[in-house]
Amino acid sequence: MTIEAQAPPKASANSDGAPVQNETSAPVDGQVADTQTSMVLEARGVNVYYSDFKAIEDCNLSIVRNQITALIGPSGCGKSTMLRAFNRMNDLVPTCHLDGQILYHGQDIYSPKVDPVAIRRRIGMVFQKPNPFPKSIYDNVVWGAKVNGYKGDLNELAERSLRQAVLWDEVKDLLDTSGLSLSGGQQQRLCIARTLAVKPDVILMDEPCSALDPLATLRIEELMQDLKGEYTIVIVTHNMQQAARASDFTAFFNMGESRQGYLVEYGRTDDLFTNPKNSMTEDYITGRFG
Amino acid sequence: MNETSARPSSPADEVFDDNVAWRHTRGGRWLLIFQLATITCILALSALTFNIVNSAFGLVAMQNEVDPDSLAVDGVDLEDLEKDALIEVLRDNVRAGLFRALDSRGPLNDRSRDELLVVILEDVVKPRAAATYPLVDSLLARAAIESEVAEKFPTAELEFRSWITPRFVTGSQSGIAEITGVRTAILGSIWTILITILVAFPLGVGAALYLEEYADHDRLFNRFIQTNINNLAGVPSIIYGMLGLAIFVRALEPLTSGAMFQSAVAAANVSANGRTVLSAGLTLALLILPLIIINSQEAVRAVPSSLRQAGLGLGATKWQTIWSLVLPGAMPGIMTGAILAVSRAIGETAPIVVIGASTVIFQDPTGPFSKFTTLPIQIYQWTSRPQPEFRNIAAAAIIVLLVLLLSLNASAVLLRNRFTVRY
């Protein structure tokens, strides 16, 4: 049996009813009132476990369309786990299971009827370390589109994706060379181009700049701003400045007593950084721990 | 501290024996032992090589029962005669009964010129090595050998002979050491190995992919498969031979003998029993399956998981990810492992003896249902014969086998070096 074939059974209390707005029930809640209508992803009472270890506890978080949402927090607080829960990449860890709901345009992506493959095409992912395939630049970009049965013009798609990723001018004469021959920053933009080529709805980025130098980091951040007109972006970052600079919304995670991660505070980035409601958030963003 | 001052330098030294010099001497002696052991290994390899070369070349005292020159027809040498003329020569020089027997074993008219020449050499000329000498003696004590031959075999001709010749490699099998070739055995080996590869490679890679990519290792059953594969790799090859004998040769005889298929290929060369190329190939496939699985698993494991994640993250299915990302990355490693496993199979003797490769085979195998012999089997047979000249051709056949294996291994190394993907 494949590890991704079966979603874990749901245990959440509100899992079988119509969407229930229960912002008032929890002091820390991921609902942002003024953007209800344009929510793309919505986590409801999500718990994530690795075997018996609870990595995420009761997370409620909604992701707003065409905005950049940053997940921040100290190491081990579960922010990457949460990010991977959004496109079911956690299915690849055999011991990992989840309860609660994650709604994507209103559909629970952990429903047994949902195909994780279909999810991942729409919710793409850029990884911490650039991981181009050991193939040519061109093949790197079109590979995903090909396996997903793209029927349009692949050359045009490759050019468009590379332009969107602001990589075209640098590689247009090198399309046949290996993707591994590029610099780290270029490789990461190649990975972004590769993700764009399957025309996703949401792009999840897992510390995409942690392996890059400051200049390359800046370019990725600019790129994110370009892309948010068309895509919804969720980014995990270890770098508070980056979250403050580049994101519209910020979710701060922390670790509880038994090392389980939970969402402390979520709001517009400006508000959260200038006027944190929770003292832990304040301590973290002012650099007192983490 | 004061390392430079004279000893005893510190009060603490007094409670220790001053034994450093002796300890170093002991260390040196042991190092010598370690080095000697290592050198002995190299010596063993050298002795092995020397021993084979020493037998494969050397002086031979040859005696012909009939001088081939006397068989020339109208001044044309025997070697250059046409097929019809060769049949005539044969008719003139052997007893009529033998001629008929030869004809009924395989119509002379249907045989090739080469085969006819071999028949004439075997049954008319009958060259015999009266005495053979190893290479070292031949080079160092030629005079002594010459006088010995002149004394003992006055009619014999002393010649320096390489037992391995192009003719030995391409010639067909014969019961006589001096004129036999190993083509039949080489073809037998090739046919067997082809079947082995066709069966073992896909099964081995498939099992490796299952264990590495699909199987949940927390499940007892999958761990059992893994342990079982590791243990199978250590089962003596002769046990596989017995399995092959009971299953492929006997139980599946209708299949392995080709009786099930009344195709043209099978009908031409159907043997009465299951001791065929197919049985041997399947047996060897089971034998090397664990090796291929274990090697392929390592190669698959070496492909970084970030590639799989990237593929799946783009919405590829599991198989799409494996087929176009994992397998290309793992292929050099898989191929290298497979080649090494195949060279093991080529050299295997015991299981094929047990499933009963016929050794008295003069016809080349033509398909999976042919009777056959293989190179190692011939080496075994020839080594077991008491006559010294069979030792010589066994050595020559060993050289053929080793050259085959060395080139396979070299190609494995090349593959590993040239196509390994770096991430």
Add this chain to the structure above:
Amino acid sequence: MTVQSEVGRGGGLSSSHDLPLDLRKRRHLFETLVEGGMFASGIISILTTFGIVYVLGTQALLFFQSSGVTLAQFFGGIEWQPRIGKFGVWPLINSTLMVTTIGMLVALPMGLCVAIYLSEYASPKMRNILKPVLEVLAGIPTIVYGYFALTFMTPLLRLIFGDSVVQIYNTASAGIVIGILIIPLVASMSEDSLHAVPDGLRQAAFGLGATRLETALRIVFPAALSGISAAVIVAMSRAIGETMIVAIAAGAGPNFTFNPFQSAETMTGHIVRISGGDLSYDSLDYNSLFAIGLLLFVITFTLNIISGRIIARFREVYD
């Protein structure tokens, strides 16, 4: 592939912004088939094991059901003469053990010395020379070693000890050459486990003033002992199951003797000689081979399992 079904409707990869959304699970028939095929490939290995046990077991059972054959005689007798109804397996076991012992006497010290030299002393350059030598030694077919035993080792032994003492076929020659055959196995497996010993241990020993030898023998070697013992057991199993060397050099005909210079047939040698001749199916001779084969399988399989256990435990220690 099945994913393409979604494309048919949209014409081209439908942009994800266009709802309605179809995330339904597709029937990945092809994927299921592939996975099934791979699972089946994995099952083959289990079938092989069961096949071996079944074949050896049933035929051996037939043997023990034959008239005049008893388990007590099989495991108690010291004469193996099926023609005259003597079925004591000890001559075969005895010579197998002799050959194995001689082989281990050669391979153990040699292999361990080579392993220690490679792991603790040799420069990278030396390793680059020596490792291929070991690989070549390990890659030579056993039939070639058999030839070597008969045409080199036996004459050498006869030269040293005299023709009257050393028979043409003898267990000493076969045993020594089996030893040479398994040196690479002992050496490379032991070297792996020596190599796996953390460098910190060596540095600690050097830091206390130990010489290289003392570090190697008293610190590294004991730390690698479980891996080395696994190597020794695997090598032993290999020596017991080795066939062609004994078939060629140890002699034909069971002989209960402790003299290594006499000819004596081992279990494997006997199986190969009898099955290589004209053998009629379901005869007593035929079935007796499977009884011997079963014994051989049980011995080697047990040794392999023991060594596998040791390796598994030893991995846990270092990971």
